[in-house]
Amino acid sequence: MTFIQSLQAAWQRNDSLLCVGLDPDPAKFPVHLCGRGAEKNGSIFEFCRSIVDATADLVCCFKPQIAYFAAHRAEDQLEALVAHIHLTHPGIPVILDAKRGDIGSTAEQYAIEAFERYGADAVTANPYMGRDSVEPYLAYKDKGVILLCRTSNPGGSDLQFLDVGGGMKLYEHVARLVAEDWNSSGQCALVVGATFPAEIARVRELTGDMPLLVPGIGAQGGDIEATVKAGRTGNGDRPGTGLMINSSRAILYAGKDEHFADAARRVASETRDAINRFR
Amino acid sequence: MTFIQSLQAAWQRNDSLLCVGLDPDPAKFPVHLCGRGAEKNGSIFEFCRSIVDATADLVCCFKPQIAYFAAHRAEDQLEALVAHIHLTHPGIPVILDAKRGDIGSTAEQYAIEAFERYGADAVTANPYMGRDSVEPYLAYKDKGVILLCRTSNPGGSDLQFLDVGGGMKLYEHVARLVAEDWNSSGQCALVVGATFPAEIARVRELTGDMPLLVPGIGAQGGDIEATVKAGRTGNGDRPGTGLMINSSRAILYAGKDEHFADAARRVASETRDAINRFR
Numbered sequence: 001m002t003f004i005q006s007l008q009a010a011w012q013r014n015d016s017l018l019c020v021g022l023d024p025d026p027a028k029f030p031v032h033l034c035g036r037g038a039e040k041n042g043s044i045f046e047f048c049r050s051i052v053d054a055t056a057d058l059v060c061c062f063k064p065q066i067a068y069f070a071a072h073r074a075e076d077q078l079e080a081l082v083a084h085i086h087l088t089h090p091g092i093p094v095i096l097d098a099k100r101g102d103i104g105s106t107a108e109q110y111a112i113e114a115f116e117r118y119g120a121d122a123v124t125a126n127p128y129m130g131r132d133s134v135e136p137y138l139a140y141k142d143k144g145v146i147l148l149c150r151t152s153n154p155g156g157s158d159l160q161f162l163d164v165g166g167g168m169k170l171y172e173h174v175a176r177l178v179a180e181d182w183n184s185s186g187q188c189a190l191v192v193g194a195t196f197p198a199e200i201a202r203v204r205e206l207t208g209d210m211p212l213l214v215p216g217i218g219a220q221g222g223d224i225e226a227t228v229k230a231g232r233t234g235n236g237d238r239p240g241t242g243l244m245i246n247s248s249r250a251i252l253y254a255g256k257d258e259h260f261a262d263a264a265r266r267v268a269s270e271t272r273d274a275i276n277r278f279r
Numbered sequence: 280m281t282f283i284q285s286l287q288a289a290w291q292r293n294d295s296l297l298c299v300g301l302d303p304d305p306a307k308f309p310v311h312l313c314g315r316g317a318e319k320n321g322s323i324f325e326f327c328r329s330i331v332d333a334t335a336d337l338v339c340c341f342k343p344q345i346a347y348f349a350a351h352r353a354e355d356q357l358e359a360l361v362a363h364i365h366l367t368h369p370g371i372p373v374i375l376d377a378k379r380g381d382i383g384s385t386a387e388q389y390a391i392e393a394f395e396r397y398g399a400d401a402v403t404a405n406p407y408m409g410r411d412s413v414e415p416y417l418a419y420k421d422k423g424v425i426l427l428c429r430t431s432n433p434g435g436s437d438l439q440f441l442d443v444g445g446g447m448k449l450y451e452h453v454a455r456l457v458a459e460d461w462n463s464s465g466q467c468a469l470v471v472g473a474t475f476p477a478e479i480a481r482v483r484e485l486t487g488d489m490p491l492l493v494p495g496i497g498a499q500g501g502d503i504e505a506t507v508k509a510g511r512t513g514n515g516d517r518p519g520t521g522l523m524i525n526s527s528r529a530i531l532y533a534g535k536d537e538h539f540a541d542a543a544r545r546v547a548s549e550t551r552d553a554i555n556r557f558r
Contacts, residue, residue, distance in 0.1 A: 023385070067381060067388035073396060075354055101405055102346065102378050103432040106302070109346035117352060126380055128407045128427060130434025148407060153382040155409025162452065164441040170449070173441065 003121040003144030004186060006093040007211060010060040011241045013091070017228070017279070018272045019213065020055050021097070021248030022048050022064040022081070026072065028253050030260045044069065045077035049084055051252055054261035055268040056089040061121075061244055063095040063213075082119050093121040095213070095244075099148060101126030107136040115140050122146055124191060124213070127174050131182055138187055145188050149174045149203060152193025152216030172202060179207040189213055192231070194222025194245070201230040204242075209233040212243055217271070218250030224271075228278035239279035247271055282400040282423030283465060285372040286490060289339040290520045292370070296507070296558070297551045298492065299334050300376070300527030301327050301343040301360070305351065307532050309539045323348065324356035328363055330531055333540035334547040335368040340400075340523055342374040342492075361398050372400040374492070374523075378427060380405030386415040394419050401425055403470060403492070406453050410461055417466055424467050428453050428482060431472025431495030451481060458486040468492055471510070473501025473524070480509035483521075488512040491522055497529030497550070507557035518558035526550055 001009070011017060024044045026034065033043045052062060062085055069078040082094050096118055100110040114123040114137070122144030125134055137145045150160055150171040160171040168176070171192075178188050192203045194216035203212065212231050216222035224245070232240025251271070255263025280288070290296060303323045305313065312322045331341060341364055348357040361373050375397055379389040393402040393416070401423030404413055416424045429439055429450040439450040447455070450471075457467050471482045473495035482491065491510050495501035503524070511519030530550070534542025 065381075065385055065388075067379075067385045067392065070354075071388040071391040071396065073354070075349075075352070099381050099405075100346075100378070101380070101407075101427075102344075103430065106344055106346045109344075109350040112350040113346065117350065126378075126405050126407050128380075128405050128438055129430050129432060130437030130439075132432055132434035134434075148380075151382065151408050153408060153411050155411035155413075158409030158456065159407055159449070159453070160409075162443040162449065164443055164449070170438070170441065170443070174438070177437065 002142045003093055006091060007060060010092055014057055016058055016060050016272045017243045017245050017275050018059050019061045019063050019244040019246040020059050020251055021246045022062060023068050023248045024048050030257055032258050044074045045080050048081050050261040051264050052085055054265040056092055058268045058272050061093045061095055063097050063246060065097040079118055095122045096120035097124045099124045099126050101129050101133055104132050104136055107133050111136045115143050134182060138185060146213050147178050147190055149190040150192045150196055150199045152195045175203045175206040179210055194227040197226035197230040204231050209242055214243055215246040217245060218247040224274050225278050228275055232279055245275055281421045282372050285370060289371055293336055295337055295339050295551045296522045296524050296554050297338050298340045298342050298523040298525040299338050299530055300525045301341060302347050302527045303327050309536055311537050323353045324359050327360050329540040330543050331364055333544040335371055337547045337551050340372045340374055342376050342525060344376040358397060374401045375399035376403045378403050378405050380408050380412055383411050383415055386412050390415045394422050413461060417464060425492050426457050426469055428469040429471045429475055429478045431474045454482045454485040458489060473506040476505035476509040483510050488521055493522055494525040496524060497526040503553050504557050507554055511558055524554055
């Protein structure tokens with residue numbers, strides 16, 4: 001199964017558009033997982049595994065953010081985490097959030113890192129260096145490539161909102177370029193922040209039913225109703241899909257004691273249901 | 280000393296604008312460093328250390344490319360390599376070529392990775408997500424941040440050459456934005472490919488004496504004379520500076536046997552001299 005097929009199946013099977021982002025910050029872990037050097041002793045893996053096992057039937061995908069592992073020399077724990085998800089929760093795709101972008105020969109190395117070393121089903125990538133910087137990922141035909149388009153941070157407008165002619169902003173140009181050119185093999189998706197629902201709607205208009213990864217609900221304050229209505233695909237009898245709506249901190253750190261995984265499950269369940277009310 | 284000060288001192292001390300890029304590909308190593316699983320046994324470190332020790336008096340900086348280490352699970356060898364450079368060749372700055380770009384809370388983790396874990400003096404970063412995605416790096420006041428501007432690959436034009444109004448291309452906008460805003464603390468530099476000398480000249484015009492990291496000579500075919508004349512700063516009695524002209528493959532793989540480090544030194548020396556003829 002390709003990444004896109006796994007995602008579609010998970011949307012249906014778990015009746016969910018929720019992506020749980022795995023951004024493990026040991027400083028925010030429950031006390032029993034803390035302690036000097038805890039991150040070296042597998043506590044990052046233990047924390048993430050508990051979150052994954054508590055939420056796997058409520059999500060359409062998981063998205064580990066590699067920076068949180070790299071900052072703690074915990075690449076081995078990231079390898080173990082992705083392997084655990086594939087073994088214990090088969091069919092739930094894993095997106096490696098790495099936002100890489102480099103020339104072809106280097107991008108080949110990043111593709112090896114994401115797909116062969118970590119076994120991710122999809123990777124996020126930065127479009128600034130153009131199509132040939134993305135092709136090494138696309139060479140893995142069963143994998144997905146999720147390009148940054150309109151990001152949820154305040155500085156996102158610095159470049160992405162520039163007018164590039166023809167009445168288009170840069171993020172719209174990226175959406176059209178990916179939809180009409182880079183996605184010829186059907187492996188692409190786009191990142192569009194929940195903090196800009198009007199722009200989610202615009203990207204949806206430009207990209208047909210391409211999946212959109214939407215960060216920015218939860219801690220970043222994006223509105224669920226506006227996000228879902230702007231970005232969902234399909235208008236038949238079945239609930240809309242087409243979205244991976246990410247929440248990280250609001251779920252990971254919902255609880256601060258040994259019952260943190262139960263608290264995470266409760267928030268994940270509420271978030272899934274809140275999303276489903278507007279599908 | 281800050282990154283910029285170290286770079287300026289190295290330009291003078293080694294009379295060199297040459298940056299040696301450390302992109303170790305075990306498939307291209309000399310036979311005596313190859314063999315099954317060689318990359319796990321420290322051969323990536325051994326190869327790079329030989330190159331570094333053979334060229335350290337000929338360069339203004341070294342630039343390890345993290346993808347080549349990550350693809351081989353060799354983060355520990357990258358840590359050892361940067362530590363070796365600092366210990367054995369003090370004063371030669373190390374640029375971690377990572378081209379990261381993410382929202383502030385994640386960029387903080389990437390800054391920890393680059394500066395605290397690896398001990399790099401500067402890091403390359405992608406400007407697509409805007410100023411707040413760069414600020415966590417700038418918070419390390421003695422470190423440098425080198426932003427992608429005009430990249431040397433063919434697809435670089437896909438976005439960077441878009442007209443963003445006011446007669447400016449996107450790469451020119453990035454150059455001006457970095458020079459006039461993001462560089463308020465004097466920590467920034469830009470990446471401009473040697474494959475586009477006219478655009479190096481344009482970026483030089485927009486950025487005063489900001490250092491430019493120029494990949495694309497050697498294997499990628501950029502012209503040394505045109506690059507140096509377009510990008511050098513200063514026009515007094517002393518040779519121009521302002522450039523870090525990168526060569527990776529042409530130096531690393533100059534020789535294929537046990538004398539590979541001598542061959543690398545010879546090519547590095549020739550490249551430095553070829554650059555110096557036009558300063």
